[in-house]
């Protein structure tokens with residue numbers, strides 16, 4: 001059997017995981033792909049003289065680009081540039097590309113999917129959402145019979161790990177983040193995790209695949225977890241909720257999409273509330289299937305490598321007939337005004353003397369939290385809630401996820 005030669009761009013957390021999986025499971029992967037898969041080149045800024053495959057490292061991308069033996073390029077560099085430029089060049093050179101880089105997919109996915117189609121190649125990115133969880137392929141293949149109406153999920157392993165460690169072990173935010181970094185869950189710049197940017201990229205990718213058109217990250221209202229306090233998480237626990245950073249996208253009429261990334265209070269009756277540690281959970285609603293949930297490790301070296309290598313196998317196995325996705329570049333903002341959505345809200349305000357006024361304005365019953373007052377409002381349009389809440393200078397606001 002003649003082997004298939006591929007190139008790896010990046011030998012960091014994910015890249016080294018890809019090498020480990022391809023080496024360890026070499027024979028079974030060959031059987032599944034129909035051909036042995038060999039990594040001919042690895043592009044990285046650093047040298048790794050201690051590794052048994054140190055002789056495959058190169059510094060010049062053109063070596064890969066100009067080698068006709070390379071049929072698949074695996075981009076696990078991270079960042080927009082040069083990752084996007086290398087991807088485009090590889091597709092134009094008639095090579096397929098696999099990536100875990102959600103920044104490139106969320107920003108340029110429509111362009112690259114369509115370029116791959118024109119070139120008769122594949123651009124696959126299973127690892128870009130949910131780490132090792134199969135979610136991209138199920139969305140555009142297994143659930144293809146459905147009109148998908150909503151996707152809601154815990155999409156970032158680092159923040160879920162931080163929230164779990166804070167709520168279950170009483171760890172401070174900085175210590176919990178340091179642990180997530182030490183376990184290689186966090187982005188190189190962890191502000192992308194804790195400010196919700198990474199989850200935003202992922203909900204844009206899922207929404208684009210579910211609804212067929214590009215949703216741009218800059219149009220999605222995004223909040224991270226840095227403003228949460230122990231007062232808020234303790235209140236949540238005491239009232240039967242977990243606090244989770246969610247990405248939510250809902251199909252609306254006339255092609256519009258509601259999309260938001262923010263912390264939510266999730267009732268313990270909802271399966272997402274039990275998704276802990278680095279795990280991700282993604283709920284999808286379809287008109288034929290109803291609710292379906294995807295669950296697994298959302299970050300980390302081997303889970304992510306598992307998804308990357310599966311894409312490589314898929315390409316090698318189907319090299320005579322590349323699979324195509326539907327992803328149009330709308331070129332316009334399809335995201336609706338997020339303040340038109342209705343929620344119940346958790347609200348925490350300073351001072352114990354405004355109880356009556358708060359309950360009259362928002363409904364619900366105030367509790368004392370530290371020296372503050374907190375309540376969960378009746379369902380309100382977000383715009384109405386915000387204008388009413390402004391008069392109380394809120395210290396904490398969290399949406400409640402209801403059915």
Ligand SMILES: NC(=O)C1=CN([C@@H]2O[C@H](COP(=O)(O)OP(=O)(O)OC[C@H]3O[C@@H](n4cnc5c(N)ncnc54)[C@H](OP(=O)(O)O)[C@@H]3O)[C@@H](O)[C@H]2O)C=CC1
Nearest residue numbers: 010011012013014015044045076077078100101299300304
């Ligand atoms: N870590 C995880 O759990 C997951 C990560 N991802 C995504 O996968 C991608 C890779 O992540 P990860 O492996 O964690 O990142 P790392 O930073 O660990 O690895 C990236 C590697 O690429 C090298 N590199 C960066 N730029 C260049 C360049 N221009 N030329 C050559 N080499 C370069 C880096 O070298 P150097 O270190 O010297 O800069 C590093 O070795 C990112 O897009 C990330 O968001 C997706 C899912 C999960």
Ligand SMILES: N[C@@H](CC=O)C(=O)O
Nearest residue numbers: 156157158186187299
């Ligand atoms: N930093 C990301 C890595 C995977 O996408 C996360 O924590 O989810």
